[in-house]
Amino acid sequence: MNQYDYIIVGSGIAGLYTSLLAREQGSVLILTKGSIDECNTKYAQGGIAAAIGHGDSAELHYRDTLSAGAGLCDPEAVRILVEEAPDRITDLINFGVPFDTMDGEVALAREAAHSVPRILHAGGDATGEHIEVTLSRMARLAKITILEYFLATEIIVEDGVVRGVRAFDCRTGSVEEFRSRAVILATGGGGRLFKFTTNPDIATCDGIALAYDAGAEITDMEFLQFHPTALRLPGVIPFLISEAVRGEGGILRNAEGRQFMFDYSPEGDLASRDIVARSILYEMNKTGSDRVFLDVTHLPPRKTSARFPQIYRFCLDHSLDITKTLIPIAPAAHYMMGGVKTNAWGETNIAGLFAAGEAACTGVHGANRLASNSLLEVVVFAKRILQRTEEALKPSELACQRSDKDYFYFRE
Numbered sequence: 001m002n003q004y005d006y007i008i009v010g011s012g013i014a015g016l017y018t019s020l021l022a023r024e025q026g027s028v029l030i031l032t033k034g035s036i037d038e039c040n041t042k043y044a045q046g047g048i049a050a051a052i053g054h055g056d057s058a059e060l061h062y063r064d065t066l067s068a069g070a071g072l073c074d075p076e077a078v079r080i081l082v083e084e085a086p087d088r089i090t091d092l093i094n095f096g097v098p099f100d101t102m103d104g105e106v107a108l109a110r111e112a113a114h115s116v117p118r119i120l121h122a123g124g125d126a127t128g129e130h131i132e133v134t135l136s137r138m139a140r141l142a143k144i145t146i147l148e149y150f151l152a153t154e155i156i157v158e159d160g161v162v163r164g165v166r167a168f169d170c171r172t173g174s175v176e177e178f179r180s181r182a183v184i185l186a187t188g189g190g191g192r193l194f195k196f197t198t199n200p201d202i203a204t205c206d207g208i209a210l211a212y213d214a215g216a217e218i219t220d221m222e223f224l225q226f227h228p229t230a231l232r233l234p235g236v237i238p239f240l241i242s243e244a245v246r247g248e249g250g251i252l253r254n255a256e257g258r259q260f261m262f263d264y265s266p267e268g269d270l271a272s273r274d275i276v277a278r279s280i281l282y283e284m285n286k287t288g289s290d291r292v293f294l295d296v297t298h299l300p301p302r303k304t305s306a307r308f309p310q311i312y313r314f315c316l317d318h319s320l321d322i323t324k325t326l327i328p329i330a331p332a333a334h335y336m337m338g339g340v341k342t343n344a345w346g347e348t349n350i351a352g353l354f355a356a357g358e359a360a361c362t363g364v365h366g367a368n369r370l371a372s373n374s375l376l377e378v379v380v381f382a383k384r385i386l387q388r389t390e391e392a393l394k395p396s397e398l399a400c401q402r403s404d405k406d407y408f409y410f411r412e
């Protein structure tokens, strides 16, 4: 039986979190083109933003998000993001995500362009891995059907309504058809389109291409975020050095060893990502170097290795002790602000087709995503997709007029 209520394409945080909520409403199939945990989510370091700390508020988070987005955020979507954030964090905690604590309270870190510490993290800089492992374990326990190594190749649309997905079984070479009432694209971004990227191999923009082929609206594709600080060592992948490192006091220096960020912004090393990435490029051009440096040698070594265990270990494995030596870095493609256009309920312009996570464009990030707002956007808007489909399942007058319940209706 290849018939489900929901087909979810992708098994990062967007796919898994959505699947756990969808399971409450019907049968769920996850199709994912690699192993379940191969995705951008697993590599997220800094954490997830939410205004839950003393002295913080949804209003402050709202303003920081708009300001980072360079005037191009959708203010209504941002309002939803910041106001629903605390409840979605509670959901993640209830699912078992082990956020770090300090003195019995959730520990909050500061990242660039956030006016206060508001980033929850897990395992120091291993937030994504903890989220992925926790949610994939839950999905398996929830008896959701998960087909790994199945590459979605086509969204099936009949008479303007989504009916399912065609997928290529990478292990047998056969193509299979799966039918459903709703398809949720959770296929992530496309950093791999660029030579230097922090993204893993799976990030090839598939969902956006599939949606486009099916007739869905795509938007804001010109907004691609380059993370300012990816490791730049010959023969080594551009491993991400989290923004939280500068949040803890890391300083950017040019090839001549000079601190330069205050030449470009009053926020100095804590300016927003786009400003820092551009400033680094200017400095690289000025000094004729293909890199600048991040300096944490003035921070207590124990603090650095305990707060950033993954980064510390990765660099050490490549003969770089960051507590003693400057870290060579350069910008790298990191995050797609644009994607499949959705409204505030994750709905696309095609009946039955939804998009969540990095593949979607809800409008919250504008031209430049505020650090750690991505994981948050996933959970806030994924929840809204399921609130919407739950509504559609209710036998309301409107639903009877507009749907024989064979598919989900939406968009006025």
Ligand SMILES: Cc1cc2nc3c(=O)[nH]c(=O)nc-3n(C[C@H](O)[C@H](O)[C@H](O)COP(=O)(O)OP(=O)(O)OC[C@H]3O[C@@H](n4cnc5c(N)ncnc54)[C@H](O)[C@@H]3O)c2cc1C
Binding pocket: 009, 010, 011, 012, 013, 014, 015, 031, 032, 033, 034, 036, 038, 039, 040, 041, 042, 043, 044, 045, 046, 047, 048, 049, 127, 128, 150, 151, 152, 153, 186, 187, 188, 189, 198, 199, 200, 202, 203, 206, 207, 240, 334, 335, 356, 357, 358, 359, 371, 372, 373, 374, 375, 376, 378
């Ligand atoms: C190194 C790094 C660090 C980051 N740090 C942070 C951070 O600290 N905070 C933050 O908020 N954000 C961070 N981000 C961004 C954030 O991790 C991602 O935006 C988020 O995890 C995206 O989740 P997703 O579920 O939408 O996509 P992904 O996690 O990328 O999952 C996509 C899934 O879709 C599958 N897939 C793709 N195409 C197909 C297809 N055709 N058929 C079947 N399956 C398919 C993939 O195999 C994968 O399972 C970071 C990103 C990176 C790369």
